[in-house]
Amino acid sequence: MKDEKQVIRVRNLFKKFGDFTANHDLSFDVYKGEIFGFLGANGAGKTTAIKILSGLSYPTSGEIEVAGFDVYKQRELLKRNIGYMSQKFSLYEDLTVYENIRFYGGIYGLSRKEIKMKADELLTTLNLEHVRNKRIGELPLGWKQKLAFSVAILHNPDIVFLDEPTGGVDPVTRRQFWDLIYEASRKGITVFVTTHYMDEAEYCDRVSIMVDGKIEALDTPSELKKQFEAKDMDAVFLRLARNSSYQE
C-alpha cells in the first residue's frame, strides 16, 4: 500500500520570531499514503510548522520540499497540490453545502462538470444528500467537519494538512472522522495531522512528538511505546512533555 516515495522532505528547518525559536532544527520525511501524526503540547510549534509546509509562511532557514515542490520558489504549484483544513472550522456558514463545494472547487480550478460530479459523489458517501441545499450554519459540528475534510480533498491533492481537525467533537464523530482519513489514505492521499488527543495518535502510521520547537521522538506508535516503556501514547507523551520548559 505504501511506497517509499517521499512527499514531504524537511531538512534543518528553523523558524524564528525575533529571539523566539518556534521550530528548532526539524528534519523528517513523510511518505506517500502515510498518516503522519504531528503531536505536541500547545505552543510546541506545531501550527508554525504546518503553516510553513502548506506555504502560508516562510521558514527562516532549512530545505523543505512538499509534494516535490520547493516551499521558497514553487509555492503556486505547491498550493495546487495540497489540501488544508484548520482547527477553526472553515466553510462559509451562510452558504449552502453545495455552494461551498462549488466555491472551493472553483478556487482549485475544477470545471463545472467535475464539481457537479464530485459534489454528488461526496454527498452520497457522506450520506448528506438531504442537506445539499441547507446552509452550513444549520448543520451540527460533526457534519460540518466531515464536509470540511471532504472539501479539503476535493481536488485530489497529494497531501492534506489537518490542523487539529477534531477539536470539540464527541468520540463517536471523531471515530467517523478517522474513517474518512483512512479512506483518503487508501486513495493514496498523504495525511499530515496534528492533534492533542493521544488516542488519535494510535491511529497514525507514524507520529512525531514535538517539545519546545524540537522533534523529540519520531516512530510508529508501537515502537515509541516500546522505546519509552509506556503502555499507551499518553504515557509516552507525558514523559517527553514533562521536560518541557513551556509552562501553560
Next chain:
Amino acid sequence: MLILFGMPIVQLLLFGFVITNDLKDVKMAVVDHSKDSYTNEIINKITSSGYFKLTDNLESINQVEGVFRKGEVKLALVFEPDFATNLTKESKAKVQILTDASDPNMANLAVNYLQGILQNYNLEINRGKVLPFQVKPQTRMYFNTSLESVFMFVPGIMATILMLVSAMMTSISIAREKELGTMEILLVSPLKPLQIILGKVTPYLLLSFINALVIVGMGYFVFGVPVLGSFALLMAESILFILLALSLGIFISTVSNSQQVAMMLSMFALMLPTILLSGFIFPIRNMPLPLQLISNIIPPRWFIVVIKNIMLKGVGFEYIWKETLVLIAMTTVFIGLSVKKFKIRLE
C-alpha cells in the same frame, strides 16, 4: 481598554472644539469703488475684529466669482462708488456682501457677523447726530442662492456613505473571514493574495458606486441640488474616493483580527472624523489649529471640497487637481501599507 477610556475623552474634546459657532480669520475680498476715509474705516473695523482677514483687493465685482471658485476666499465686500458722498449728503450708503454659500452654515454666520459689525459702526458714527447716517448692507449668496442646507448635506452624506460602505464593510468582511478561518483556506489555496483582495473588494466597489449615483440622483431630482460641473468628472472622483476608502478598509482589516475590532476601528477612525472633521458640518477654518492639521489627513475632507466644487461651483479639473492628487497619494499609501502588512504576516 485604550478604546474604552480613550473614546469618551477624544469625543468630548472633538465635540467641544469642533462644534463652535465662532468665526475666525474668514478670508475676505474687497471691491472698493469709492476708496474714501469711510470705506477705509469700515474695512479696518472689520479686519480688526479678528473674524475676518482681508486677502484680496479686487477692481470689479466680476472678479468675485472667480475668486470664490478657487475656494479660499469665502466673502466679498463691495462698496458703491461715491460711498462717502452718499453717506454724508444723503445719509445713506450701500455696501454689498457677497458670500460663497456652497457652505451655507458658514455663509450665514459670516453674514450675520458682518451685519453686526456694520450695525455697530452705524451707531458709532451717529452718536449725537440728528439725522442718522446709514450704511445699508445688501447680501447676495453665490452658488447656493437660496441658502439651502441640503446643498451642503449632499456632498457630506456622499462622503460619509461611501466611507461607511466601502471602508467599514470591506474591513469587517475581511476580518470576518479571518475570524471564521476561511481566510486561511483561501490563503493556502492557489489563489494569489491579490485575487483574494480583488474578490473581496469588487462587490463593494460596485455597491458604493451605485450608492454614489443614487445620492447624486436623489439630490438632483428631489432636492434640486445642481451638478454644474462635468458629471463624468464627478463620477471619476467618486470612484477615486471609493478606491481610497476600500484601501483604507483593507488596511484596517490587516491590523484587526476580529470583526469587532474592525468595527470599532472603522467607527472610531473613520465615521467620527468623517462627520466632525471633514468640514461636512463644521467649517474647518473655525477649528483650533491642531484639529485643522488633523483634518488634513482625513480623506473625506478633500473629497468634500472636490464634489462641492464640481456640483455647486461647476469648476473643471484645473481647480481640483490638488485635492485629487492628495486623494491619489492617500490611496497609494494605504495600499502600500496593507501590502507591507500582509507580507509581514506571511513571513
